[in-house]
Amino acid sequence: MAARIYQTPKNAMQSGRALTTRWVLEFEPAEAKRPDPLMGWAGSGDTREQVQLYFADAEAAKAYAERQGIAYHVVAAPERKLKLQAYADNFR
Template sequence: MSLSLLRARATTLRPLAVRALATDAAKPPSKSDAQTSSSEIAPLPQKDVVTADAISGAPEQLRSRVVRIYQPTRNTMQSGPGKSSKWRIDWDTLQGSGRWENPLMGWASSADYMQGTRMNFRTKEDAVHFAEKQGWDYYVQQTEVKRVPPKNYAENYLYRPNKLRIAKTK
């Protein structure tokens, strides 16, 4: 930037900086000022709430569909709780949705275009709010309590009479 441009910007910013740092206290409003200002305020008109599906361009058939909100269980191949803290929305399968097996590849095909669609949310409240905003009917599937069976490594070496503790193969 040129020096003249920087000076021009500095001069335009100076009045704002001076105003922001001013310590002059404004006089408090008197009772007569408050009474006249309250009579001048017009009430807000009542507005109808427009759901997002009216302006999103989504097909009409989605309004009659029911969505399921659930927290997915963790994969059996993963040991930690990763990816199981999110909440998910997906659509229930339609009866008579025309499911068939693709003869070329053997894949399962369907005429339902929303069958493979799912959305992830951080919390259950976010997912419920999104479904309500879209105007969808929904139900929340409760999560199962994660039960960890009590096991101790020391149980492998406890003495039990008439039981072989360590099996030797040779």
């Protein structure tokens, strides 16, 4: 049972940064997804894949994983790249 701990990224569809300070503990898939014979939807018998636990910081998520005996790895958040430009730059 392995898990991944990461910080939630900013939603690409909105300009706000709400809920980007929380950390998520998410279990790695234990088995491959397979198509359902009737509907064709992808699914598996692994119910842990549906679980997401939210924490205020990375240390709390790590402490929980260690306390429960869950092997984990932390995925670092990508560095934010600001593209500073002015409206006047469109007319150069």
